[in-house]
Amino acid sequence: MSEPTTRQPITETGPTAGADTRSEPEVTSALERAEETAHLGGFITLDRDAGARPPGGPGPLSGMTIAVKDNIHVGGLPNTAGTPALRDFVPASDAPAVRRLRDAGAVILGKANMHELAFGITSNNHAFGPVRNPYDPSRFAGGSSGGVAALIAAGVVHAGIGTDTGGSVRIPAAVTGTCALRPTVGRYPGEGVTPLSSTRDTIGPMARRVADLIRLDGVLSGDDIPVAARPPRSIRLGVPTGHFTEQLQDDVAALWEAALHSLSAVGVTLVPVDVTSFVEREYETGMAIVLYETRVELSAYLAQYRPETDLAGLAAGIAGPDVQGIFENCLLDGAPGLVAEEVYRECLAHRQRLRAAYAETFTAHSLDGLTFPTTPATALDLATCDQGMVLCGEPADTFSTFIRNTGPASVIGAPGLSIPMGVAPNGLPAGLEIDGPAGADRELLALGLTLEATCG
Structure with a gap:
């Protein structure tokens, strides 16, 4: 398994003199815990200088350590999306969602491992190594946001953000005994994310407890309506x-x-x-929408952020056989399973x-x-x-x-x-x-x- 890479601070001159370092001891502890649990494969990029970076300011997330799934842009850190062709892509700026977290006082500890290009639920990544479940490292941590879930469950970070197209924050939360929210589509800003489907994609917060999800949702959405447990x-x-x-x-x-x-x-x-009324043909409808939109939207993303790499070039470097098969069968020019526009339009109508x-x-x-x-x-x-x-x-x-x-x-x-339902007789959550x-x-x-x- 590839070792997590390290990066220098985003700021060229290092931390500002006299900067607020209130979070340094906690960040240091988190970095030490990250080293102790490196065998779980939770990080692709660990920012060992996270504690030295000037904080965004005090706020509702002050001092909270965060892992960001490696398909959400963090300025100055690689955004691999878990695939070799993007290994060296380093966005210049944060995704708006990440900027909101920083401004609220959160500390970004690094970029979390994931299922390659978010096209799967195991996070058995063939390029950067698998994400292992803290409850039993021989088991998967779910996906595609498996790295974030594993890091939270292992006590490395307080919380994190992943992306969810069809279950990608909730599935890993379930199998690692943590919590995750897939919000209503459009609730959070979605720019600066390696896409699959604008109809279905959303960033989703992940944490140990629902109370932390409430704080994260408030920051990400700007919705500060108080939340209290219902009788x-x-x-x-x-x-x-x-x-x-x-x-x-x-x-x-x-x-x-x-x-x-x-x-x-x-x-x-x-x-x-x-x-029955709302699950009829749901799987087929949802998959057709994703496959059609991925071909269009991932191509546009590459043209904007990685113009030297087109969809075929991206596919040529894919490490996982399952993801390679999706591209060859459903996404690339001439693929036998290309979704026709009329099928896509009918699926959007059925979705309504x-x-x-x-x-x-x-x-x-x-x-x-x-x-x-x-x-x-x-x-x-x-x-x-x-x-x-x-x-x-x-x-x-x-x-x-x-x-x-x-x-x-x-x-x-x-x-x-998704919230924890308990630990099953087999010892897994x-x-x-x-x-x-x-x-x-x-x-x-x-x-x-x-x-x-x-x-x-």
Whole structure:
């Protein structure tokens, strides 16, 4: 596995004389912890001079150490997106989301490892080494934001930001026992991010506890509406029948049943809900949108930031066979699986129908949220995860299985929150997801505070 690279301070002259160094001891401790846990592969670039850089100023994130997924620009640090062709690409400036974190007092410790080009859920990166799960280093840490999740779970950083197209902050949070929010699409600024799909991509905060997600969301969105835990008896949660809650690994099923019992015991109203209306053709619709938009938007991104590299040049250097296959079969000129524009347009129209059905489900049942296991299984063995898995005694595809429950909200553009559901009998954590109506992000976080206290 490649060792994390190091970079000098972003400022050419070093830290300003007399700068506020209030965070130096904590940053020093974080850097030491990063060295101790280097075997987990959490960082691609570790900024060992992070504590010497002048802070952005006191604020709601003052002193919070942050890991940034390596597809979100941090000025002066490489933005590899986990792929060899971008290894030497160094953005000149921060993405707006990163600038908001700095201005609120956060300290960026470095760039976190990820699934190559964010096209997968294992973070078994063939260019920079796999991300390993702190609970069991032989297991994956989820993806595509696996590095951020592993660094939080290992106690290296307080929090971080990843990106989520179909589950990429929530899946790693679930399998590492941490928390993550996929916000309503458009809630945070999305510039300065290596793209897949503008319809589905969003930056998402990740942390140990929901309270930290609330602070991060407030900074990233500018929404400072106070958030407090809801009284359990005031909450109505939809419990999907079928799609989300059947075909679960035994260990996850045991935690799920325990969570339902705990929620009912404290007075949360649980309502069985038929979700057929908004999961019909969801996976096929969402994938077609991503594949069409990636070809267009990633090409435009390269033209803007890396003009010497086109889509074919990027693909030529891809290290992971799974990602290479996506480009060869679905993205490059002449690929047999290219998505035609008319198919893309029909999928966008179907997405609107799914959105309407989703909203109607909430209205019809007077729901505050939907809840279900974030993933149908706990973390898989890194040595075999790329070859598939077995679920309920049947062979299954790893990617489509792990994205099954996180996909619908991401296609619809609604917010989804994953919190720890506990540690399963096999010694690995699993996550509990709560999805909310579009735009109800702060209300969803309030539900998260209540459920975290009940199920965490």
